[in-house]
Amino acid sequence: MKKAVTEKDIETGQKDGMFLVSREMLLTPGAREFASRKGITLKYVAEEPPKAAAPLKSEALEKLIEDIVVQEVARRSAASAGAPAPSSAAPATTAAASEQAPPRIKAEAAMDQSVCSSLDAQCRETILNLSRPDSTGNRAIVTVVGHNRPGIVARISAVVAECGGDLADISQVILADYFSMIFIVNLDGLERNNLSFRIFKERLQDEALRIGQTQILVMHENIFKSMHKV
Amino acid sequence: MLFSMNEIHETIRMIEAEHLDIRTVTLGVSLLDAPHGSVDALCKFLYERLYGRAHRLVECAAQVEDRYGIPIVNKRISLTPMSLVCEGLKTTDEYVAVARVLDQVAQDVGVDYIAGFSALVHKGATTGDLRFMRSIPKALAATKRVCSSVNLGSTRSGINMDSVLVMAETIKELAEITPHGAGCARLVVFCNAAEDNPFIAGAFHGVGEPDAVINVGVSGPGVVLAALRRMKREGKFSDLAQVAETIKKMAFKITRAGELVGREVAGMLGDPVSFGIVDLSLAPTPAIGDSISDIIEEMGVEATGAPGTTAALAMLVDAVKKGGTMASTSVGGLSGAFIPVSEDAGMVAAALRGSICLEKLEAMTAVCSVGLDMVAVPGDTPVETIAGIIADELAIGMVNNKTTAVRILPVPDSKPGDVIDLGGLLGQLVIMPVSQYSCAGFVRLTGRIPPPITSVKN
Known part of the structure; x- marks a missing residue:
């Protein structure tokens, strides 16, 4: 499971104006913007820092x-x-x-x-x-739209992780007080946890309800593939 | 990212805001091995066969709906034409008993309609077929979910005018014994009926079909309308080739979604259910913005029915077919654009303001599927006039080698301009005026209109 890295993570995890990004991390666009605003250099390493080899x-x-x-x-x-x-x-x-x-x-x-x-x-x-x-042919596209507030990426990605999903990509746009995010989630892990697509969707939707003022859509990638790719 | 933000947003917009949905997933079931003779044995067989094949249909469709976030509006069943299955039955009561079993099984498996209470009499009717056609009013009046269709003509065999008259009488009788003639919404007569049509009321499972198939009917007038409006906003709405191109692209996407859903549902149901076809028809609903009439008006015709309507519709249907056939090799059914008057809010408005009339609708059906659909006429319209309307429409199909149909409601005690709300997907009926001149002399001639010269192809 990749870890979603947000502004907050960069703020706490940076050292001397440098933040180490490993393969296991997935930076949100907001986090990238934060880093460039604060002058924090993002250094890409091929593996987790401790595994130097x-x-x-x-x-x-x-x-x-x-x-x-x-x-x-x-x-x-x-x-x-x-x-x-x-x-x-x-x-x-x-x-x-x-x-x-x-x-x-x-x-x-x-x-x-x-x-x-x-x-x-x-x-x-x-x-x-x-x-x-x-x-893999088994991914979900999760679209989240709503009123911006701290911790949304963390909460959504926590639910994804809990279900056994693996974040493959994130894209995010913030306009004034509103945000629109698209996650691509690898679903292979769901089966290992014996979870159906429906349960995965329901858990995310429940979380959106708890967050409030947030709409979440979960669709299997095949619908996008069939409509947009030949 | 594998998909661009635009692609993802477009898909979501099409589904959430523009009414892109799968109009129907229809399970076709073969009943050719049904026992003949005893009505009890037949009823038992029908219930067991249909329940066995279809009890997971709604559940599987719901799973696919969940997975792709795309609504599947209707789950339905189509059957081998029941006149073949029921050839051995003798009385109307027996036919009604069979219809009741179909109604019960539809209710038990949770589908809204079960279609295929049908007969194929395009060249001639057997004694059984005649008994069957005469039983249709009572069978439909006694049930809520059973739909019936009769194929009265084909390009290869001509039009069976004897049966046209029988069906005109059947329609009148059915209108009189159901409230507001609403039972007639479940009865349609065809020329060149499609064996794999997933749409109600004309669906049936043709004799050339396998044990069980999933046929899918897509929707999407709203999506096409929105695409045209976007073209206008962006100032690109001037060249017809571009308009056709935009419609083609939309049709492509809609069809791909339809095929995906069909294959998934068929896969989930498992053996012996296979995937059949995607029907490309643009099927309107009474929802605002989900209308063929609105598309025609968006293309620059002030009111649907005005001169130019048929040309605009022809272009729309052709672009849909081109986009759809690019998208899928399994295109079938009716595949055109439906213009059911009551089910399309724009058509209802056009009928109310008088811009559309029966004659113009008939002309439009020469270039689209599927015929005079959900049109209401006064209840005192003579049987012969209804037979004449049917014969005219079927002649268009016969000569042009296409499917045409008539689903007409002679609403008792009504006059032109009256509005009757049938509710749900059936929408609002506007009673349309009918020509006062008679065709009784012609439709009472016996026999068959011979097939046109276009039928001689070999």
Whole structure:
């Protein structure tokens, strides 16, 4: 679960005008604006600060994924002459490995089969996290509109976390006293908690009622995908 | 972010403010294996089959509604034409008993209508078909949820004028035994009836269909209207190609939403239910802003029915079809734009101010689906005149190789200009004037209007 970082977190967490942002953090646009207003530098680190060894690993892993994608694509296109064009045309670059879903899925599958067994558990988990977010088809778009007040992001994200959801992205606009926020929430964790989409939606809506003057809409991403993507 | 803020806001706006909804999710159920002969055995079979197939329909639709935040207004069932299933029955009472079972099962599974109390007599009626048609008034009067349709003609076979007259009498009889003739809102006659139409009252599960299918009817006049208004605000409303383009894009999005919902519901219901089609029809509701008439007026026709109406409607329907067929390969049903007078607040207003009349509506149906729909006429309109209205409308469908229909309510004790509120989705009936000249000599001729030359294609 990524942690949503708000203005308050930056204010308390900054040290000598610098705030360390890890992979596990998701900055709200409000927090970014606050940092730039206060002159706080946002320093991006590849992992949680205590795990100092991780950045190296992460680079190595990206390279590893890339290699596997290349191998896998080569193997499959050799195996079947009618391999789909995008895969066979996928260039052996990091961009291809990180942006295109099909090679990623292949990479993940290949990981599971062979390479993962040789890696230690922590590495394996990191690889899957790297390769998973864009390949999932199970996310909700949560839209929150209402009267602005402190703590809304924290309260909404707390409910999301409680249900097992994982914040994948946040977008936020504040106009005078009103705000409009869009969260993208990965729902894979809901099943592990045995929660249905309906319960997830109801919990968020209950929270909106408790916050007051706030409207919250929860919709599965497929409706947006089907209406806007071909 | 995977989606742009604009895309997300547009979707939410379409659903929350512009009445984008799924008008109906209709479960078609085959009854071809029903037992013949004994009415008791048939009733038992019908209840068990329909309850078994449909008891989870409402629940599954609600789950999909929740998941995507898109309202599914109606959950319905369509059946194999009951005249086929009931061919062995002998008396009107037996038909009524069957209709009551359908009504009961609809109530028990929580759907608002069950359709398919239907007959296909476009080339000729069997003795059973005739008994069946004669039983329709009593069957509909005895039930609340059962809908009936009869296919009286087709491009391939012509128009069965004998049955047109029978159905005109049936409509008159039904109007007289139900309050305000409201029972006629559940009875429609067709030319070229669609076997996979999800919309009530004309839905039935065709004999060429599998065991069970989910067909979806989308909605969206409000969305198209809002898009045109936005074009106007942005000063882009001048070129027809651009107007058509805007409507096409909206139709695309609406259809995609419809197909998603249909596939999800079918998937949840599981074997043997499969996904059938999306019906692209723009279906208005009495809600303000959810009106085909308003779109026509937004396109620059002062009042619906004025010259230019048919051309504007033709363009609207064509753009909807183009957008929709791009969006889905499973397009079917009626797929056009409905102009049910009572169910469309703009049409009601047009009828009240006299800008629209039966004759203009008939012309409009040459370019849209589905026909003279929810039109009310005085109760003293002769049977022959009703038969003539039906024959005219069916002729348009027969010659143009399209579906046309008539759903007409001869409201007893009413005169032109009277308004009767049917409530709910059925809306307000405005009694429209009918030509005083008779066509009795023509409609009393027996036999069939031969199929047009366009039927010879092979």
